[in-house]
Every structure is written in structure tokens, then in C-alpha cells.
Amino acid sequence: MASNRNFLIAAIIFVSLLAWLANAQLSPNFYARTCPNIQGIVRNAMMQAVGRESRMGASILRMFFHDCFVNGCDASVLLDDTAIFTGEKTAQPNQNSLRGFEVIDAIKSRVEAACNATVSCADILALAARDGVILLGGPSWTVPLGRRDARTASLSGANSQLPSPSSSLADLISSFAAQGLNASDMTALSGGHAIGLARCSTFRSRIYNDTNIDASFATNRRTDCPASGGDTNLAPLDQTTNHFDNNYYQNLVAQRGLLHSDQELFNGGSQDGLVRTYSNSYMAFSSDFAAAMVKMSNISPLTGTNGEIRRNCRVVN
Template sequence: MASIVSIVTLSNILLILLLSSAAANAQLSANFYATSCPNLQTIVRNSMAQAVNRERRIGASILRLFFHDCFVNGCDASILLDDTATFTGEKNAAPNRNSARGFEVIDTIKSNVETACNATVSCADILALATRDGVVLLGGPSWQVPLGRRDARTASQSAANSQIPSPFANLATLISSFAAKGLNARDLTVLSGGHTIGLARCATFRNRIYNDTNIDPNFAATRRARCPASGGDNNLAPLDSVPSARFDNNYYRDLVAQRGLLHSDQELFNGGSQDALVRTYSNDLATFLADFAAAMVRMGNISPLTGTSGEIRRNCRVVN
């Protein structure tokens, strides 16, 4: 009898956990601000259009911010918090230091949104919308962004250092990193396609262009011109071999041709489980764009704060 009671109790606990998880996701809705801030999406879109018109690279930078935010304790805008004398944020974690950028753009959007809808829209939702609009403005796909996230009052530099996938990682490690966030190997491969836009620092690809063997020699020689064997860590090179700042599938064509800039990029096409999918995306732009949009929604659903959890920050850089 005791064992039966234990089984029933365990089943109830599991059911409660599943229902709680479902309830959290159910609170995210594309229409979350339909009444409280009806012009939200127009404000964000117009603000991002101005930012991208000034600097096309900013679309890639905001996409990276969102990715790095979601991989550390969920999509909660913790990456936007500044360090203070009594608070350590994530901006100076190794994956973000000297490379995370676009914070001023989010500040501007937040200010514009606050003017229209005071203390209503979270920084986490603004970052999610700005990411989508930046991709669209660079020629990428659109998607409905589920909204209703709230902002974290905490951050974790240690989690940022350990949970954001490394540009030096092998395929098994990358798959494991994504699985820890509820994302599968297909999500890994399609979300990595975001590297079709943006730039990378020499420090993140030096070892690949000097030491990897699965690399096109002409491509390696070209990248060495901007990335010496020592020094120049902050010198930049386009992640895509065709630096058009347009969101397309050239990233996958590069992988097939062994022109992936980062070691972690080329791991997706290196005789492993993702080779066939990379070939599909390299030949089929429409499939890549559709899959990317769907994967962005899944990533945006990583552990959101909802309901009464967290807060709606007045300033994205500091807790209220």
C-alpha cells in the first residue's frame, strides 16, 4: 500500500510540474500587449529600422544578444544588466566581454516604448521583438513573437561563462549545450545559420585558420591577412565569406566548401550527423528560412519569467 501511495504521490508531483511548465508557456502570447501597449510592435520596428539604417551590422549584434541572453537562465534580459559596486552582471563574462554590443539600441527602444506605455513592456520582450525585426530588415524571415516575458532581477556571470556555446566546441559538446536548453541538434544547425550575418573577433577563429585541417586553404590565407598568428585579437572578419550583411543561406554553402570561419561552425559539416541538413539548407533557402523562424520561437521560449515572477524594468540596465 505504501508503495502504491508513493507512486500516486510521485505521479501527482510530475503532473503538477508538467502543468506548471505548460502554464508558464501558455502565458506567452503574441497579443499580450494588444490592449496595454497596442503600438508596441510599430515602435520597436521603427526604432530598429533607424538603427539598421545607421549600421547594418546591428541586426546581427541584437540577434547575438538575444541568443546569449536566452542561454543563461532563460530569455529574461539578464544580459542587459550593468555591473555595479554590489552587482555582477553578464556583460563581462568571457563570451560577452569586448564583443556583446547593441545595448544602446535597446536603451533607445525602451525609452520610446516607455513614452508610449509607461512601466508596461519588459526589456526581455523588447529584445525578442528587436531581434525579429533586425533579422527581417536584413532580408531574413519574420515570425510571430510570443510575448509576456518579465525581466530578471538577477544575472549570472558564471552561467554565461559556462553555458553559452563556445566557438571552439566540437559537435558533441554543441549538441549537449543545446539539449540542456531543450533544443535539439536540428535547432543547433538552423540557429547557427544566424552566422550568415555579423562579424567575429580574430581571437575566436585564429586557431581554426592556422591549425584546422578541414579548411579551404585559400579561405584560410584570406582570413590570416586580418588575423595574425599573435596579436590583433579584436580584428574583425565577416562570419560569412560573402560579407553582404544579407540574411541568406550562404553560411551553409561556406560549410560545404570548408569555409566556416569558426571551428564550431565547421563542426556542423565535418562527417557528422548534421551534414545532410547542412546540404539541405545550402540548396534550399526557403526551408532554411522557415526552419530558422520556427527555431527562434522555440529558443525564445526558454524558461521565461511570467506572471508575478521578476519585474518590468524601467531601465534595462538596472533592476528597479
């Protein structure tokens, strides 16, 4: 009996050690020998993409977020549907919303030309998201590398695990907690809305029905977002949509958050104090945002022999 118990304990320790080793494989220097120019390749491609369209920095950041929140940062969001496979692109939060896939394709082509079958699409997306933020004036952070790509995707996960623009504060906290991120991480990561645009369909209810909204702000937003129709009309998430700053939080304090879920961060709840801090200090926000991005990028990575290195980010090998 004792020997069986000892065997079970040893087996648990062994499995735990394997899990630790798998996570330990993520390292900023993962490609130091196999693809030493990877960071420069991604950065140059993102400079071109953001140079053509500033909004692309925000689009790639959002894509990375949507990837990591569904089964971890595994590039599953990049997979196209096929006759025998359903990916995540047609999920309600992604369909006709996520954009920039062609940018990741272009980067992957350059990476493959330099380092064939070496760098995962998951790592390319993580680097591109960081570089997009930097190129729009935001902070830098060290990206841990060594992720591998998923061979599967989860349409149901994309539909259920991504926060909704209509989420309450409790819903947001719960959604982030499910990914190992705390409420402070959530509030910092929400600052990604310092850049980019949102569709009318995602904020219509906010500007017509919410009461915790600045009246002149609501009136201005209604100009391009009628009570019906115009679902794809766009509005900036904050007034400096192509510059990464802390105006997003200043807007929340002034009740000018564009999405209902944005304003929930400053609505008499637990995050009011942190929102005020960020609204007064870009340094505090940018530092916490960078740290939270690293934390998010470590959500359930595939490492070691798990997954694969896709040659084409849209399809499994």
C-alpha cells in the same frame, strides 16, 4: 497512508498546472490592450539602428541568443554590474564582444513613453532580434510575448553555458540539448552567422591550425588576422555579411567556415546532410530558422508574477 499519497499526487498535479499556466501566458497578443503599438515602436527603432549600421541586426540577434542560453530569455544579459551586483556582461563570451545595448536602451525609452511600466526588456529584445533579421532580408516569425525581466544574472552561467567558437560537434549538440534544443535546431540557429562579423581571436586557431579548411580562404583571412596580435580585427562570418541568406551553409560545404565550431557542422558528422539541404535551399533554411527562433525564445521565460518589468533595462527596479 492512502490519503497522504493522494494529497501528494494532487499537489504534483497542482504545481504542474501552475507551470503550464505560466508558460501559457506567452502570447503574440499579450500587449494587445496594454501596449498595442509595441511591435511598431520596436520595428521603427530597429529600422533606424540598422539604417545607421547594418551590423546592428546581427549584434542584437547575438545578444538575444546569449540572453536565452543563460537562465532563459529573461533580459539578464542587459544588466550592468554595480557595487553589489555582478551581471553577465563581463563573462568571457560577452566582454568586449556583445554590442548594441544602447539600441535596446533607446527602444525601451520609446516604449516607456508610450506604455509606462508595461513591456519587459526581455520582450523588447525578442522583438528587436526578429526585426533585425527581417531588415537584413531574413524571414519573419511570430514572437510570443509576455516574458518578464530577471532580477538576477549569472556570470558563471554565461561563462559555462554559451557555446565556444572552438566547440566540437559533440560539444555543440550537448550545449543546445541542455537548453531543450535538438541538433537540427542547432544547425538552423547557427545560420544566424549568415550576418555579422567575428573577431580575429575567435578564428585564429581555425585559419592557422585546422586542416579541413580551403587553403585560399585561410590565406585571405590571415591577411587581417596575424598569428599574434590583432585580436580585435574583424572578418565577415560569410561574404554577404549584411544580407541574411544561405551562403553560410554553402561556405561550410566548401570548407570555408570562419569559426571552428561553424565547420564542425559539416565535417563528416551527423549534420552534414542538413547543411547540404540548407546550402541548396534558402527556403528550407529560412523556414527552419524561424521555427527554431520561436523555440529558443521559449526557453524558461519568467511569467505571471515572477521577475519584474524593468523601467531601465540595465538595472533592477
